[in-house]
Amino acid sequence: MSHGQTTLRFRENSARAVRDDTLRAAMRHAADTFGAKRADAFAPVADVEGLRDRASAIRDEVLSNLPMYVERFAASATRAGATVHRAKDAAAAREIIGCILAERGAKRIVKGKSMVSEEVELNAHLEEAGMEVVETDLGEYIIQLEGEAPSHIIVPAIHKNRRQVGNLFAGHLGVPYTDDPQALTKIARIALREKFLAADAGISGANFAAADTGSLVLFTNEGNGRMVTTLPPLHVAILSIEKVIPSLADLPAFIRLLPRSATGQPITSYVSVITGTRKPGDATGATELHIVLLDNGRSGILGGESKDILKCIRCGACMNVCPVYRTVGGHSYGWTYPGPMGLILTTLLTGMAKSHPVLDASTLCGACEEVCPVRIPLVRLILQLRGRKVREGFPDSMERRGMALFGKAAASPFLFALGQRLAGIFWPVARVLGGKDVARRMPAPAKIPFRRKTP
């Protein structure tokens, strides 16, 4: 379904989010849980820093030669029996996938979790073409029933509590109300099993794509990823070009880092490596595999100062530790990718004009950089984009006029002193008239200004 980008309304979105106590409690719980589990998961690992260095070096190598590795992946996957498509942008990806499915008369589609498919708003396009698209990851299934977008890239329905899910299932699936997560999981298992067995096609994303073997790699816990990719006769995978790694032999470094960073698990329940289509002698596997490689602006990022954001392996660790994300939640960011990596990617992929307010969504505390498994310099990237925002003339006119006024006042000792005097007089008035927000944000001016205390 199409949700439309609301990044320009970041301030309004977050003001609404901070008033939602259920959401704030859920976000805090998630951030604390993941933070603690992540630390526990890395504790027994020898040489974590060396592991991060290695993973970071592999990602750097890929980005230094991305077109070559993408070509190599496409050739290897084709040799293994897949059909590889290149999609320049979101519209092209939707068109390619829509055509593949329509040409084969596919009506019932099961889908694994894929942020890239959210990025290109694939479901809405396929539903308009008359197809039934069922999300099979439990979290995605919940928000699909509710008609919402994911609020976290790892746990998409993190903003919903068990009672909300219980009511949702009772309303949509005709089952008695329960708020027991294990019972709710069983209900989803039964409802979705039917969908799996009847599906004409499966759509998945991929966490990695190995250039040397043409393999797709998927990390899942529920098992839906395995079903989507092996039960239906037709499998369509959509992934963005930077997911390529040079070799299947590079995978262990990422198996050791990604689940630990994401959910604090030493490894996810399932790590699937899919290489091409069903071969002679194979009893199972899709007979047709289409791989759609999405660019959607990434080649442009590759040549610029923000290139390092393409190292991201989508673990979500930067979100869980971000004081802004923990407070305002994923929906406030207004597009597919929230949190520190998300605000950078959103600005780059959708353009400054559609996203610039979200660049404020960082305190530059650097907690994100500390946990990033592939050492993305997130703070530097945010600062560079803030610089670009000013150069491109995007601060709102209030901010710009305010800064211009301050510039004039600060240049004249007389005006500066006058400003200080006036601030002292009007501060109580502003606090009363401005309401709670201003009262909280606006510090009281000092009784005696610092300038007068110094000789």
Add this chain to the structure above:
Amino acid sequence: MSGADLPSLFLENAAKAAAGTHLLSGAGALREILARIVPPDAKVYCPGVTEIERAVAAFFPNRVADYAGATVTVEEVFGAVAETGSLVCASEGGRAVQAGLLPPHHVAIVRRGKIFVTLDSLFSAVAAAPPTNLTLVTGPSRTADIELTLAIGVHGPERLDIVVV
């Protein structure tokens, strides 16, 4: 790592991921262990692709031909990884990869000679010619999508037993 320690390390790590673990001492013990793990009224799918599978199939009179309707799948898997406690399930030899996925209970038999020490040793062994489908399976199917509360058995098995022979 000595050959004797490897099965123990593998099973120790698999147990941490909530798998049931069983280390076989003698040749005759397999039947006993399976009788303990698999309920007598279970509808068992056993593919009969390998020698071990053909031998154990005879233990279960209540066999079904279609794994989609089975309550338990008993199969020998490609191998295992000690580092992570993972099974390595592969599509080689005409094996149905979903047989260990669809039924609620998966019993996997691993030969001790096929336990890889690390992920690196597994992937360097298979990288030259990977099977169409290779899956590392670590513990039962799980989710924490509702309030981050662990729930077992979402789409895959809710129970996983591993027997090293």
